[in-house]
Amino acid sequence: MKQQLFELFNKRFACHLFQADRPIAAADLTYVLEAGRLSPSSFGLEQWKFVVLTSARHKQDLQAACFNQPQVGSAGAVVVILAKLADMDPDSDYVRRLLAREYPGDQFEGALKNYRGFHAATDVKAWSVTQCHIAAANMMTAATAAGLDSCAIGGFDPIEVRRQLDSAPTRYEPALILAFGYCAVDGGEKQRLPLDELVEYR
Ligand SMILES: Cc1cc2nc3c(=O)[nH]c(=O)nc-3n(C[C@H](O)[C@H](O)[C@H](O)COP(=O)(O)O)c2cc1C
Known part of the structure; x- marks a missing residue:
C-alpha cells in the first residue's frame, strides 16, 4: 500500500495535450x-461542486476561457471545481444541515456559534477555494490509479468560466479546472526539491 501510493505520486504528471479521440469510461x-467527494474539508462543509464537461463544444469553449491551453479541449473530460460561497453563510440551510451532521445533538448550537465567528473573520472565497484544491489533489491521484492522466488548470478567466457555466458570482467561485484523459505527450522527468530543502525539524 505505502509503495503503491508513492508509485502513483511519482507517476502523475501535468499532461499538456491529451489524445483527443479517446473518451474516458464512465466508471473511471x-x-x-x-x-x-471523499476528501476532507474545513468544518466538514464539502465546499465543492463538480461540473463535468465531456462534449467537444463545451470543452472547446472552456479552452478559450483557459488562455487557449490545448489540454482543455483535447481532454476526455474536464471537471470545473466550483467553490461554494453563498452556501457557506452561517444562516444557510446548507450550513445547518451539514453542521448538524458533523456536530449532532447538544454540540450543534456551540458549533454554529463557532462557525459564525470564523465566517465573519475569514476571507470566505479564498477559504472555500482552498478546500476545493484538497479535493482536486485527491482526484488527480485517483485518476492515476484509474490509468488516466490529468492536468490541473489554474490559468483561466473566472468571469468567462462563470459565464459559460451560467453561475452567479455570489453563489460559486471557479476554484480549479481539472482535465482528464490519456496523454498524447511524454511527461518528462519529475522535478522536485529534495526533502532537506523543504523540511525543518524543531
Ligand atoms: C493549482 C494548480 C494550477 C495549475 N495550473 C496549470 C495551468 O493552468 N496550466 C498548466 O499547464 N499546468 C498547470 N498546473 C500544473 C503545474 O504546472 C504542475 O503540476 C507543476 O509544474 C509540476 O509538474 P508535474 O505536475 O508534472 O509534476 C497547475 C497545478 C496546480 C497545482
Whole structure:
C-alpha cells in the first residue's frame, strides 16, 4: 500500500495535450469524482461542486476561457471545481444541515456559534477555494490509479468560466479546472526539491 501510493505520486504528471479521440469510461470518471467527494474539508462543509464537461463544444469553449491551453479541449473530460460561497453563510440551510451532521445533538448550537465567528473573520472565497484544491489533489491521484492522466488548470478567466457555466458570482467561485484523459505527450522527468530543502525539524 505505502509503495503503491508513492508509485502513483511519482507517476502523475501535468499532461499538456491529451489524445483527443479517446473518451474516458464512465466508471473511471465516477471513480475520480468519488475521490473528490471523499476528501476532507474545513468544518466538514464539502465546499465543492463538480461540473463535468465531456462534449467537444463545451470543452472547446472552456479552452478559450483557459488562455487557449490545448489540454482543455483535447481532454476526455474536464471537471470545473466550483467553490461554494453563498452556501457557506452561517444562516444557510446548507450550513445547518451539514453542521448538524458533523456536530449532532447538544454540540450543534456551540458549533454554529463557532462557525459564525470564523465566517465573519475569514476571507470566505479564498477559504472555500482552498478546500476545493484538497479535493482536486485527491482526484488527480485517483485518476492515476484509474490509468488516466490529468492536468490541473489554474490559468483561466473566472468571469468567462462563470459565464459559460451560467453561475452567479455570489453563489460559486471557479476554484480549479481539472482535465482528464490519456496523454498524447511524454511527461518528462519529475522535478522536485529534495526533502532537506523543504523540511525543518524543531
Ligand atoms: C493549482 C494548480 C494550477 C495549475 N495550473 C496549470 C495551468 O493552468 N496550466 C498548466 O499547464 N499546468 C498547470 N498546473 C500544473 C503545474 O504546472 C504542475 O503540476 C507543476 O509544474 C509540476 O509538474 P508535474 O505536475 O508534472 O509534476 C497547475 C497545478 C496546480 C497545482
